[in-house]
Amino acid sequence: MEGKLAVLQLNLNSIRARATELxxxxxxxxxxxxxxxxxxxxxxxxxxxxxGYTCLRSDRPGVSKGGEGGLAIYIKEGVVHEDLTLxxxxxxxxxxxxxxxxxxxxxxxxxxxxxxxxVVNGYQYxxxxxxxxxxxxxxxxxxxxxxxxSKRTDRRGRVLYSFxxxxxxxxxxxxxxxxxxxxxxxxxxxxxxxxPAISSYCDWTIGNDDTFGSDHLAITIILLDKSPxxxxxxxxxxxxxxxxxxxxxxxxxxxxxxxxxxVR
Numbered sequence: 325m326e327g328k329l330a331v332l333q334l335n336l337n338s339i340r341a342r343a344t345e346l347x348x349x350x351x352x353x354x355x356x357x358x359x360x361x362x363x364x365x366x367x368x369x370x371x372x373x374x375x376g377y378t379c380l381r382s383d384r385p386g387v388s389k390g391g392e393g394g395l396a397i398y399i400k401e402g403v404v405h406e407d408l409t410l411x412x413x414x415x416x417x418x419x420x421x422x423x424x425x426x427x428x429x430x431x432x433x434x435x436x437x438x439x440x441x442x443v444v445n446g447y448q449y450x451x452x453x454x455x456x457x458x459x460x461x462x463x464x465x466x467x468x469x470x471x472x473x474s475k476r477t478d479r480r481g482r483v484l485y486s487f488x489x490x491x492x493x494x495x496x497x498x499x500x501x502x503x504x505x506x507x508x509x510x511x512x513x514x515x516x517x518x519x520p521a522i523s524s525y526c527d528w529t530i531g532n533d534d535t536f537g538s539d540h541l542a543i544t545i546i547l548l549d550k551s552p553x554x555x556x557x558x559x560x561x562x563x564x565x566x567x568x569x570x571x572x573x574x575x576x577x578x579x580x581x582x583x584x585x586x587v588r
Contacts, residue, residue: 328424329547330354331432333462335361335503335514335540339372339396345536350374355544356400357422359434359462363394376401382418382434395434408433411453414446417463421456430522430547431456435463443480447487460526460545461493461517473499473512484515494523496545500530503540516545525549 332355336342339360358377365372366387371379377398384393395418399405408419408431415437422430431454437443468474469481472495488495495517501510518526527546536542 328426328549329356329422329430331357331359331460331462331545331547333359333514333516333543333545334536335436335464335538336536337362337364337538337540339363339365340369342536342538343372347374349536349542350376354400356403357420357432358396358398359432360396360398361394361434361436361464363396364391365394365396366391372396374398378405380407380418380420382416384416393436393438395436397432397434408454410450412446412450414441414443415450417450419454428458429456430458430460433459433461433463435461435465437463437465437467437480439466443483447484448490451487451491457519457521459493459517459519460522460547461515462543462545464514464540466513467515468511468513471495472497472515473501475509488517492520493517494520496523496526496528498528498530501541502530502543505539514540514543516543522547 336346339346363381363383365381365383367383371381377400380397380399382395387393393416395416397418397420399420399422404423406421406423408421410417410419410433415435417433417435419431419433422432424430433450433454465480465484467480467484468476468478469485470477471485474481487493495515497512497515499512501512502514503511516528525548527548529544531542531544
């Protein structure tokens, strides 16, 4: 894949159950970093090996047998990186710092926010411990907001929106649904956020049928050498630009509390 960095993002809903499909997909395309959510591994489970990749794993605390939550970042062999220790609460998070060939560093953050956990300031708590200007955040946030295409906005979406606005983060999503469950409306809960330093250099695409057997679609993010946005001369595609397309969001959006039934 052309570009400086290729990232695959996906909620696998069990990495062991999707390992065959994942390996097949990797045989057809090359990625530098994989950000996987809901790996559902426990202390008695070994790493799922992907040829040519190093695994950074973060199981859900307190889970003895696996089967719930969990994260994994896989990094292609030869990509210089370091583990990034994060302090987290209210959600699951892990990170890695990727050393680019031009000497810059990019913090790649992998997040899973369980739908049954209250999130008040967990995003900001995690973000305050990242001391890098170039940040890419991939995850299943279980949050709904019109900004990223949801038909409704809930409290979790407003909390996440406020966090993004406070920190100048851009949502890279193009409004396409990312999660499909039988009997439920498609949802937009898998999000990719980027700091202003790199947001205009990111090309975001979603696979039309790449689910690997999960109920989430695979997302590909390519960090390009040059910005694809001709009019974005200052190198930023921030929330202010996105919000201007939608009009005033906060005063007019309906207040719908609680989580959507059936959304993972």
